[in-house]
Amino acid sequence: MARDGHSRRPGRPGKDTGAREAILGVARTRFLARGYDAVTLRSIAREAGVDPALISYYFGSKRGLFGAAMALVTNPAEAIAEALQGDPATFGPRALRTMLVSWDSAESGPALLGMLRRVAADDDSAALVREVLERELIDRVADRIGGPHARMRAMAFCTQMAGIIVTRYLLRMEPIASMPAEEVARLYGPAVRAALQDPVRRRPAGPAPASANSDAGTRGRG
Amino acid sequence: MARDGHSRRPGRPGKDTGAREAILGVARTRFLARGYDAVTLRSIAREAGVDPALISYYFGSKRGLFGAAMALVTNPAEAIAEALQGDPATFGPRALRTMLVSWDSAESGPALLGMLRRVAADDDSAALVREVLERELIDRVADRIGGPHARMRAMAFCTQMAGIIVTRYLLRMEPIASMPAEEVARLYGPAVRAALQDPVRRRPAGPAPASANSDAGTRGRG
Numbered sequence: 001m002a003r004d005g006h007s008r009r010p011g012r013p014g015k016d017t018g019a020r021e022a023i024l025g026v027a028r029t030r031f032l033a034r035g036y037d038a039v040t041l042r043s044i045a046r047e048a049g050v051d052p053a054l055i056s057y058y059f060g061s062k063r064g065l066f067g068a069a070m071a072l073v074t075n076p077a078e079a080i081a082e083a084l085q086g087d088p089a090t091f092g093p094r095a096l097r098t099m100l101v102s103w104d105s106a107e108s109g110p111a112l113l114g115m116l117r118r119v120a121a122d123d124d125s126a127a128l129v130r131e132v133l134e135r136e137l138i139d140r141v142a143d144r145i146g147g148p149h150a151r152m153r154a155m156a157f158c159t160q161m162a163g164i165i166v167t168r169y170l171l172r173m174e175p176i177a178s179m180p181a182e183e184v185a186r187l188y189g190p191a192v193r194a195a196l197q198d199p200v201r202r203r204p205a206g207p208a209p210a211s212a213n214s215d216a217g218t219r220g221r222g
Numbered sequence: 223m224a225r226d227g228h229s230r231r232p233g234r235p236g237k238d239t240g241a242r243e244a245i246l247g248v249a250r251t252r253f254l255a256r257g258y259d260a261v262t263l264r265s266i267a268r269e270a271g272v273d274p275a276l277i278s279y280y281f282g283s284k285r286g287l288f289g290a291a292m293a294l295v296t297n298p299a300e301a302i303a304e305a306l307q308g309d310p311a312t313f314g315p316r317a318l319r320t321m322l323v324s325w326d327s328a329e330s331g332p333a334l335l336g337m338l339r340r341v342a343a344d345d346d347s348a349a350l351v352r353e354v355l356e357r358e359l360i361d362r363v364a365d366r367i368g369g370p371h372a373r374m375r376a377m378a379f380c381t382q383m384a385g386i387i388v389t390r391y392l393l394r395m396e397p398i399a400s401m402p403a404e405e406v407a408r409l410y411g412p413a414v415r416a417a418l419q420d421p422v423r424r425r426p427a428g429p430a431p432a433s434a435n436s437d438a439g440t441r442g443r444g
């Protein structure tokens with residue numbers, strides 16, 4: 001882990017919390033003003049007056065910096081990246097549980113809810129979160145699950161998460177608000193699994209021809 | 223339709239738009255301050271200084287008054303009530319299409335989105351919408367679909383709607399934001415149908431015993 005390709009060593013990281021704060025301030029402003037893709041770590045480093053390697057040192061990656069800049073104790077993009085590591089066949093339930101743990105937590109939940117409220121209140125925040133979700137969730141999940149219609153299936157998965165987040169944490173509707181996380185996972189597990197399945201294959205038997213699967217397009221490794 | 227049980231005829235309804243506005247003003251304030259259930263049409267009429275029958279005359283019902291007070295061109299509670307009229311077996315896809323029409327409409331969509339933004343910004347609005355959804359959506363859908371776990375299934379249905387609303391209309395994420403409504407209906411139809419199905423029955427074959435259905439509880443008309 002020590003030899004991870006840093007070409008220039010940052011000066012005394014860890015002692016210089018002023019630099020860390022400067023990076024976060026610049027990142028927050030730039031992300032909100034310009035979006036996620038358009039902002040480079042190099043440009044943030046330049047404006048904050050630090051070595052670009054210091055950003056990697058403190059935050060690991062662009063998505064790590066994003067989570068820190070948005071003051072998220074748990075970074076959803078990082079959590080998704082972690083859930084994507086395991087078996088793709090069980091990604092759905094695993095990601096659902098990860099989401100529930102982050103949002104149920106007294107430590108990370110309030111910051112996530114604050115972020116959701118900002119998204120609803122402010123167009124710049126909405127544009128930023130949309131971009132992060134498209135890049136760090138939809139694109140990555142689609143790459144990982146592969147097969148036909150991968151992006152649509154990743155989108156349907158994201159819709160499942162959004163529905164649970166809004167009804168359980170924002171609206172706090174019953175009966176979902178008071179359910180133990182395990183029960184939510186059990187109740188929504190099938191829908192999350194179904195969302196990740198090929199919409200052509202999962203269509204109920206009947207009018208669909210037996211060859212439906214071969215019509216499903218050839219994008220990905222289906 | 224003229225003989226619908228009004229015991230007292232309101233004085234010249236239709237000419238007195240001042241009374242209509244007075245009712246709406248009182249209703250808005252009372253709903254937000256006290257919630258949906260606690261407010262009676264009688265108390266609103268008293269504060270607005272009108273005959274209670276005038277409220278029925280103008281708004282038909284409590285949920286009609288709620289929609290009007292919240293300035294919704296399309297009242298989701300009314301739309302749900304209408305979708306519930308038909309065959310329960312096809313309620314899911316029908317409600318999904320109704321929702322898409324309302325939110326896609328240039329006339330009613332912005333007001334619905336405004337309501338969602340208020341829910342995220344303001345706890346009183348959130349409490350009110352939560353109550354309306356619990357009473358007018360969850361309870362009614364549960365009554366209509368019947369069978370075991372009817373309320374949980376109605377909740378899961380509501381979660382599907384919430385997910386689509388947030389990703390398509392609030393976050394405007396791709397690819398769902400630009401899909402034609404028909405494609406959204408096709409993509410999410412199976413998940414909406416699955417949500418309304420008994421979670422015990424729909425569990426994939428395997429560890430669940432063949433008698434699982436008889437363990438599912440006896441609430442409703444399963």
